[in-house]
Amino acid sequence: ESIILASQVEKWYDNNFHVLRGVSLEVKKQEVVVIMGPSGSGKSTFIRTFNALETYQKGSIIIDGIKLSHDLKNIEAIRREVGMVFQQFNLFPHLTVLQNVTLAPVWVRRRSKSQAEEIGMQLLEKVGILEQAHKYPGQLSGGQQQRVAIARALAMQPKIMLFDEPTSALDPEMVREVLDTMRSLASSGMTMVCVTHEVGFAREVADRVVFMDEGFIVEIATPEEFFNHP
Numbered sequence: 001e002s003i004i005l006a007s008q009v010e011k012w013y014d015n016n017f018h019v020l021r022g023v024s025l026e027v028k029k030q031e032v033v034v035i036m037g038p039s040g041s042g043k044s045t046f047i048r049t050f051n052a053l054e055t056y057q058k059g060s061i062i063i064d065g066i067k068l069s070h071d072l073k074n075i076e077a078i079r080r081e082v083g084m085v086f087q088q089f090n091l092f093p094h095l096t097v098l099q100n101v102t103l104a105p106v107w108v109r110r111r112s113k114s115q116a117e118e119i120g121m122q123l124l125e126k127v128g129i130l131e132q133a134h135k136y137p138g139q140l141s142g143g144q145q146q147r148v149a150i151a152r153a154l155a156m157q158p159k160i161m162l163f164d165e166p167t168s169a170l171d172p173e174m175v176r177e178v179l180d181t182m183r184s185l186a187s188s189g190m191t192m193v194c195v196t197h198e199v200g201f202a203r204e205v206a207d208r209v210v211f212m213d214e215g216f217i218v219e220i221a222t223p224e225e226f227f228n229h230p
């Protein structure tokens, strides 16, 4: 059963630069898809269309039965269903770790503060940073901040998680802790679309690997096919 259905998506800028040239992808529930390809090939732009961070001019995108219209009418519903983690963690620096994570349950899911804190603490435990709950993001390592960002996205109870180069801004020793968190999220059955250059993660966790180049998808394959072909 497909949860993301993107058909012939096209996007271009005023200067006629065509960043997406008719890109189609179907993602099934609980599938983990990794998107690879050179810088500037449209990977980030493509996944950002899935939660309406980018508009597009042609084609169609349906997320869990919700049609993402070109004029972004269903934006609130989509943002609830699709969580996103960025290369830069984008945490609120003046809020504690726990407050960063409880914002969504309080404001979007309309939970009481105490319910939200319970959810928040559970999520922080899940990503392994319960001890840091009352610290500020600036007091945490990059790897810890990225795990807070993952917990914050999960607090929305999304059906899909998008990752846009989540380890690219991290020192090498912190990459693994973030990949391990993503790996356990995948094992829990989350549908995930990840733009990443981490070949090990793609090999071991991806159900399918998508390769983009110059605004096209040029290959979709299983990791075995993708990494072993001559």
Ligand code: ADP
Pocket: 013, 014, 015, 017, 019, 037, 038, 039, 040, 041, 042, 043, 044, 045, 046
């Ligand atoms: P990737 O994630 O594969 O690195 P992106 O989706 O970030 O690729 O690709 C964005 C491309 O679109 C880049 O080549 C960038 O220069 C171009 N781009 C982004 N914004 C604009 C804009 N406002 N006008 C023209 N080109 C743009």
Ligand code: ADP
Pocket: 044
């Ligand atoms: P990143 O690689 O950090 O994702 P982007 O490619 O998305 O960066 O571009 C960052 C900003 O610069 C965006 O606001 C984008 O619109 C603008 N931009 C990028 N490339 C171009 C370009 N070729 N012409 C005009 N604006 C651009």
